[in-house]
Amino acid sequence: MLLILPPVAAGVALVAVAAANRPAPAQTAPAERSVVARYVEVEPIPFIPRIVGYGTVEPARTWNAVAQVAGRLDVLNPDFLRGAFIAKDTEIARIAPDDYRIAIAQADANIGSVEANIEELLAQADATRESLEIERQTLALETLELERQRALLGRGTASAATVEQRQTDVLRQKAKVQELENSLKLVPSKLRALQQQKALNESNRRIAELNLDRTVLRAPFDGRVSAVNVQETQFVPAGTVLGTIDGTGASEVDVQIPQTDMRDFSAMLARSLGGGAPVTVDAGQLMRQVQLPATLRLRVGDRSLEWSGHVRRISDMVDPKTRTVGIIVSVDDPYKGVSPGERPPLFKGMFVEVEVRGVPVPGSIVVPRAAVSDGMVNVIGQDDRLMTRKVRVAYTHRDVAMIAEGLQPGERVVVSELTPALPGMRIAAVRDDERAQRLRALAAGAGATP
Missing domain, CATH: 1.10.287.1700 (Helix Hairpins)
Structure with missing residues (x-):
């Protein structure tokens, strides 16, 4: 046992001396990491303000065939049936004239x-x-x-x-x-x-x-029979409603729009007509004056059917339940272009989405709506470092935001999600041309999402 101790002690001493004489490791500064981020370059482009609402299709004209005189119903047109089409001036019924x-x-x-x-x-x-x-x-x-x-x-x-x-x-x-x-x-x-x-x-x-x-009742316009309430040879007192005809010349939709959306849209419309300066005018008069176009959309499975219309007038009241404003949109010839199995007519009772378009606002600064968070936008600076910019949004529609203040043409706005987004961090900037193209298309009225 005593013979083992001296060699062990000598080994320990040798290791201690070697460790004490070993040089210290070299110190190197860590490299700064760049985060990849896609961006779109701010450019002034035309922007068409739009509002979207929903409503039910109704005929623009409805006529009740009311008997103005009493008597026996001598003749009832055999084509006067629910769902049948009736041409203008067609004799519907005849009361005994004796x-x-x-x-x-x-x-x-x-x-x-x-x-x-x-x-x-x-x-x-x-x-x-x-x-x-x-x-x-x-x-x-x-x-x-x-x-x-x-x-x-x-x-x-x-x-x-x-x-x-x-x-x-x-x-x-x-x-x-x-x-x-x-x-x-x-x-x-x-x-x-x-x-x-x-x-x-x-x-x-x-x-x-x-x-x-x-004693002779005739259709006052081209229409479609929606109700028949009498039969031939029946005695009808004066004031009896024989049936109802819905006009086929035009259909209307009472589109319900949130009050805030209506306010912002009217303001944008007034400014665009006033050359950028606000004007004071009645909203209904303003929309009738410019004959705003509208698009009606009906979702049928995976398909979307569209009809073109225009704003005819503004509703006379705010809906007490939903607190929305009604815009009456009219569609001429709702039975035009019907294709069985492909494109139905614009039937009464259809629930449709309606998009109303305003006057284009040239030179607008628009960015994807998702790029704006709590009034702040991430911008890539000239030194490829991240900056946050406070902006004022003038109008939003779907996934597009129109910026009134805070951005200048040529600046690079980050459109990809950064987690975390730290001001000053280095950015490996990647230009997203496809996203910019879709942004311009949506600003101009297309339905793509940027």
Whole structure:
């Protein structure tokens, strides 16, 4: 045991000496790592502000076939069936016209009777005038005879009794003349009364004619039958709704838009029309003035069908439940271009997505919406280091944000996700031309996502 200890101690001492005399390791500075990041270069491009909402398709015109007169339903068009198409001016139904034809005949008889009374009155007036002229001549003769008798009485050759008799004859003749004159004075009032009676009968005849015309109901426009409520030979009281026709000339959608989106969109539209300066104008008037285009989309499985339309007016109220504003979008010829199995017509009741487009805003700064976080954007500086930039967003649509302040043309905006994103970190910048192209397309109105 004692023989082993000296060699072990010598070995330990040798190792300690070697370790103490070994040189220290060389010190090297760590290399800085660059993080790969894709970017798009900021450039002024045209931007079309858009708003998207949803609504249900309804016909622009709807007509209820209301019976304006009562009667038995004599004829009902066999094509007047739910779902059938009806051309303008097509006879839909006919109510039995006999009662109204009889009313016309009665009115004609009454008019004829009044006309006969008028002729009789005018004839009597002519006869009265002739009699009046004779009686006036007789009165003149009686007056002359009275004056002659008075002259004779003054000379003593006539008696007072004779003069008195002549006075009586003159008074009697004056009464006859006065009676005939009074009769003639009544002729105008009697004539007016007969003319009023004739006018009343003519009005009754006109009403009877209108009622006869109302026995026939015709379609006021090209349409499609949506309801039929009666059958042939049925008695229908006045006011009965025989059926309903929806116009096929145009369809409308009451598109519901959030109030904030509507506010921002109207502001962008007003600024674009005002050359960049805000203008004060009614939103509805503004949209009617520029005839904003709209696109209706219907999702059918993996397909998307589209129709072109335009903004017609703004709804008169805010929806009390959803607090949204209604924009009425109209589509002309909703049955045009129908292809069985491929493209259906724009049916009533379809729930569609509607995109309304504003006026293009030239020289806009747009970036992907995902590049903006809490009002900040990551930018690659000239030295390829990461910087954060505070921006003010003027408008957003889907995945695009329009920047009002904070970015300048030529700057590089990071479009890839950096975790973590530390200001000052070195960036291996990669230009994303494909992303930039899609951004420009979406800003111009395409549906691609940048």
